[in-house]
Amino acid sequence: MIPFLDDRRLLRGPWQAFERDVARMLIHAGFDDVRVVGGSGDKGADIVGVKNGEIWVVQCKHTTTAPATKYAVQEVVDAGTFYGANRMVVAASRAIGGGLQAEIDRFRRIGINVELLDPANLALMAARVPEYAKSRRELRPYQQDAAARFREGLTDTGRAQAVLATGMGKTVVMAEVVSDLYRDGLIRDNRVLVLADKRELVRQLQFGFWYQLPKWIPTHLLSGDEMPSFYDGITFATVQSVIGRVDELPSFGLVLVDEAHHIGSTTFRRAIEALEPPMVGGVTATPWRGDGFDIDEILGKPLVRLGISDGLKNRYLSEVDYRLLADNIDWKFVQERSVHNYSLSQLNKKLIMPTRDEEAARQIAEVFKNENRHGGIVFSPTVDHAESFAGSLRSYSLRAEAISSKQDARERDRLMAMFRRGDIDLLTSVDLFNEGVDVPDVDLIVFMRATHSRRIFVQQLGRGLRMSPGKDKVIVLDFVTDLRRLAEVVELEKASSGPLERLPLGHHLINFRDASAGSFMFEWLKDQADLMLREGDAQLELPKFDFPIMPQPGGVA
Template sequence: MFFNEVSIYGSWQAFERLVCRYLAHKGFSGVRLVGQTRDKGADVIAHKGGKRWLIQVKHWKTRIGVDVVDTTLESLRYYRADVPVIVALNGFQEKAVRQQQALMAQGIPLQLWSADQLVKNTSHLSDDYPYGCPSEVFERRDYQENAIQLLVHEYHRPEANRALVVMATGLGKSHVTFEFLRRILLGEEVRVLFLAHTNDLVYQLERSFWPYLKTSQETLVWNGYERPGADELERVPFVFACLNTVSSYVQNGHQLPPFDVVFVDECHHVGDDGMYADILYAADAGRPGGPFLVGATATPWRPDETDLTGVFGNPIVSIDLVKGLKSGFLSNVDYRMFTDNIDWNALRDLKGDNFSPRKINRTLFISEWDDAVVLELKKAWFEQQVPRAIVFCGTVDHAITMRDRINALGFCRAEAIYSRTMGGMVLEGYERNRILCDFNDGAIQVVCAVDIFNEGIDVPDVNIIVFQRVTHSRRIFIQQLGRGLRLSPGKDKVVVLDFVSDIRRFAAGISLKDSLGEDGGPLPGRPVRVRLPYKVSFCKVGGEDPKTETFLRQWLDDVAAIEEANEDASVLKFPPSFNKR
């Protein structure tokens, strides 16, 4: 069993995750690991019986005393939890047990769980998946099933040794790859090395894989914080590893343990440097006689034009954003690109024949219009039955400003969330985790985010996205947009409000609209999911703005070149018909 006398004596981080996985097998939902430095006395938040449970996990050599009980009770108020739990590796002092009894008599349901007790409880669990068989629990979609079968077939084909999965955010590429692994595990024992380029992604991968594992199947994390020994790396069949750590291990002359499958998540990062190449070479992955190599990505494009097919072969499945929308695999999109901040008078004063995006952006756009943004958000808010929104901002100051302006109108509750340290401002880990928990539960309905929801962060499904952040990365733009594209019960559409002041974003909007076409319907043979079509429109506050779209189409003649242009490239020519507007 995964929770056993050996696994509990790993790292304290691994012990916390064992508790998370245990909770999943015991019927808890919304299990989230929140423990960090200065975490206010909470390590795990979970839900069961309509209550929020707060779990403090102590991997101490000594028994737990009343001071930990006091800290845990204090954290209840901060996290707005109902049931406090303390999990201890080596049990509790008698004073702590007596305090628990006194608190229970007062109606405070403090739970004290020892590691020995959890090991015993786990041993009595059936060897099954935590939520039931994934092929029955998760909604089965034809395109996913087709991709899974193709992967299984490729794995068993003698001359095949690699596969590439390209699926836009929201299409379930994780489900496809994990279900593929689960199915081959039904017929044979398989050892898998999961690789990702950040620790956040490593931890997310492990958590996401748990529903596909039976109680008897163990996992292991290998990164800069958790360094298992060679015997552990060989014993545990599923190793989730961070790129830097494995690369250093290989470069220092160590030999990797044998694996049957090497899985690279967000494999568009493979071309960033030579670390992936070193690891794949050391593992002999993707070559005859070596481990089967699988790469998965939602965004296969790279600025350096690295060809992923050279590493992973041609895609087994490839469904991009446009194909996903046209096929009805993703939520309907009502994309509104606002043009109110175009300063036509300034544009008339431009002199010369060629202009860079930097010069156009400085001249063309009026930057301050946050009040209009909030009013448009409020209008979109009442179009959705159960609204939930992410506002992508460019700076921490701007995120805080947007939070305050949204809250001032009183139609929802908003919070600002950003990286732990950014621009001299600090958002402590416990604050960020509390916000994510409240956003997941619906206590917070809007988050104003700065560089936090691109990769590696679990967020609930949203149906309103507001862009106020300029990104010149097509990959990041698609990742952010994908946060609202997942299908879910009762969701008719995602409303996208794009207020970005960058000429390249207008080019991207035109490109997306043209790619989707004007018919607004699904592909032939696909049933109409709902009557609302996907739509890309150019708007002013209060209505559509086809006149500006027509002008922009004439001006942005080579849309692809402009969308991908850098700040100083001279790609825009002054439209000769401009003065006729």
């Protein structure tokens, strides 16, 4: 079978796909870590990889007519200096000319060795690398079952839906199903389309599939600034780019939708209706939509449902140490004004007094240092807050940076690379980590915002649930400033069956110095939680409160 990097890619590109295919080749060649870093500020490197303790930098040159120029050599030497590389490589899509070879020879004479992957060497390497990457994941029993059911739904009815909690391997399951269907010749036209709503998510999906795919299935990217030169294999695309080019696209035998709760949007529905695939499937961790659309209408009933509670119970997800830190409660107000018909907004203003950011930063720093955390994510209410709160964390000697959609993609890539490498302790953000960001080493999640969407809440919590070597648990610090948020977490604890977001949190969600106060608040919340979670400004009832007068204000544990 023909490897994914063949003459079509070498001759037709595009250049971005050539870079990614070289990176994928390194993964199949057994590299421990491979990153595509090309872009503004890349210091001359397109790919950085690590193998056997050595750092490799690769400069990729895809040209359609003339051979690569000699300047590629200086670029990769500069990159080698910046990244501290042991090996420097130029990968070229065309046979090299005399100028580039002369430049390689010139650097060799002064003791700097630059290696070359020309088309002949690339073809030889593609033929010799194993069919699967050595880092291919072995499916757990529940993933094998999910893949089998998902495949059966596609082949029997043309529709399939799987609901798998964040960290349970949605990408692995999808990739395995696609591989099996290809191997059995069940993909019409030999073309698959994988849809998502963000470019960052599309790129991550493509990288995630590589680890599970055999080397004879090529992959492509379709986005606002990139168009595949051919479509055999798997195309990963933003739904916006598909809508913009739907009349130019070929037919696809299978369309898959990641984060399939989006499938009810007008854009996704238009795309699927226009493509008319014989098979359509979707996976999601959170099957609820704010507009109430039932995604079962398009995908059919879920064939697999595995939630956070299943993952925790079977030790497929990290243990959760959830600490719901209520702000100071004005117990004097409770005692003096225990009457009916307070609205939710009135209680929020009078009953809960917001914790200052400085105090929250102090508590976060204390937990991070004393409990040996490795990396954390802080969810802020606004971008401005994320930026200022990162400064507050730095004042407590934590390496913290804000990451947001205000920054360009290259800057976000740089921050994420530093975070994964351990150069940043905490990242502060708003919604950037809700979907599609794989950060398994995160062992501290901090909520500085109150979201009233259970989908967003579960997505954000899920950022810390992935297992990784050496990770004992994820600590969640939830600084609450809204009674509705307390109600959300109490609802998680109350749910004994059904809802996917159930967590075994125990009965010590709210921690006060005075145990009786905490018990009172918890029991009242259990009674009021459903009312608090309704739309609008609900009217709530404060019960008569006959506890002895206690110190004001109540402290937070």
